[in-house]
Amino acid sequence: MSYRERLERWFGHLPLEVDDLFLLERFQLLALPSRAPLPALGATLAADPRLRRFLVARCPxxxxxxxxxxxxxxxxxxxxxxxxxxxxxELADWLVYQRFPEAYDQIEELRWGTDQLGEICELEGRTVVDAGSGTGWLSVELARVADTVFAVEPVTRLREYIRGRAREVGLNNLYPLDGFLHRVPLPVDSVDVLVTSRAIGWELGAELTEIERVVSPGGWAVHFVGTPCDAPRTMVDDTLESRGYTPSRYRDGGGWRRRYTKRMS
Ligand SMILES: C[S@@+](CC[C@H](N)C(=O)[O-])C[C@H]1O[C@@H](n2cnc3c(N)ncnc32)[C@H](O)[C@@H]1O
Incomplete structure (x- = not known):
């Protein structure tokens, strides 16, 4: 099943529309050339000069x-x-994040038990980063155990949503931060554990260098990559292994997936 088909299966009941594109972040608009279905985008822009003007204004x-x-x-x-x-x-994940973030939290298929992180490294009393945190479902679970959790997420609407969720469940140790995995807004050696869940590989080399900068010696980086174990190997697998990560597997609501772990020296 293609990614678009899965998005329609999960979110087909939601009233998404072309005007939701006006809500997107600049970093997402800059990714349109590689992410958007081009004939569909071209036809939509030809029919809607407002949208074209908006795109040009945000991204000259x-x-x-x-x-x-x-x-x-x-x-x-x-x-x-x-x-x-x-x-x-084709862009429904971005649009759902903007308009219906709570709908993402209903998709059990995407969730995994945090014992699968706890079996690798200690979380209690630790400073943990969940990078590319999305709606922050994982950040919330981690903040129930860790000392401090930073949810690094470039989408403003999602950071607001995470703040709301933290308040709702009474957590005062969860901090959403504006940033990217290749630009984590934290100092050198300030993190005990950095975890990603389906959130690595936009700029893989720069991301791995940044992770080595913020995670302290003896700390852990753990990537729950999301690729099914039986899928062909990718450049992400090769690069992680060549940078000293150990492969293993984990199970989410959809099946067995690839996980990579590294203890920093
Ligand atoms: C597939 S979602 C995964 C969300 C969450 N970790 C989960 O397991 O449900 C990827 C998330 O990473 C964010 N993101 C996109 N580019 C990013 C980057 N360069 N660095 C960090 N996060 C990024 C997206 O906005 C989105 O929230």
Whole structure:
């Protein structure tokens, strides 16, 4: 099943629409060339100059690319409604994060038991980073045990959501931080455990260097990568192993997945 099909299965009941693209962060808009279905985006922009103006205003560097995309359209064959729907559902994870973050927390298939982190390293009394934390479901679980948890997440709406969740469940040791995995806003050697869950590999080399900067000697980096164990190996697997990570596996609500662990020296 493709990623889009899974998104439709999880979130097909939600009223997502093209105008939700106006809510996206700049870093997400900059990723459109590699992430968006291009004929669908081009057709939507040709029909909606407001959206095109918004994209150019937020990301002037995309202007030539957007122009070429719209100019290159094969207009007579365009079925606009179908293309708008394709655009929305190919980007639905981003749109759900903005509009219905609580819906993500209902998807049991994506969750895994935190005992699978606890079996690797001590959490009690520790400073822990959950990088690329999404809605922060994992950060909340970790904050019940650890001393301090930083949820590093570049989407503003998600950081607000995590703050709300922490308050709701009475946690005062969980801090959402604006940042990226390749730019963690914490000092050198300040973290005992850094964990990622389906959140590594945008800029893998820079991310691994940043992790080595913030995790103190003797601390742990653990990546719950999310790739099914029976999938072909990827560049992420090769790079993690070449940088000293040990492969193992974990189980989430959907099956067995790849996990990588490294103790910092
Ligand atoms: C697939 S989601 C996983 C969320 C969460 N860790 C989980 O297990 O449900 C990836 C998250 O990483 C965030 N993200 C995207 N680019 C990132 C980057 N370069 N560094 C850190 N987080 C990033 C996204 O906004 C999103 O919230």
């Amino acid at each position: 560097e995309l202007e030539p690319w957007l122009g070429a995309l719209v100019d290159g359209l094969d207009r007579p064959t365009v079925d606009l409604e179908q293309r708008r729907r394709t655009l929305v559902w």
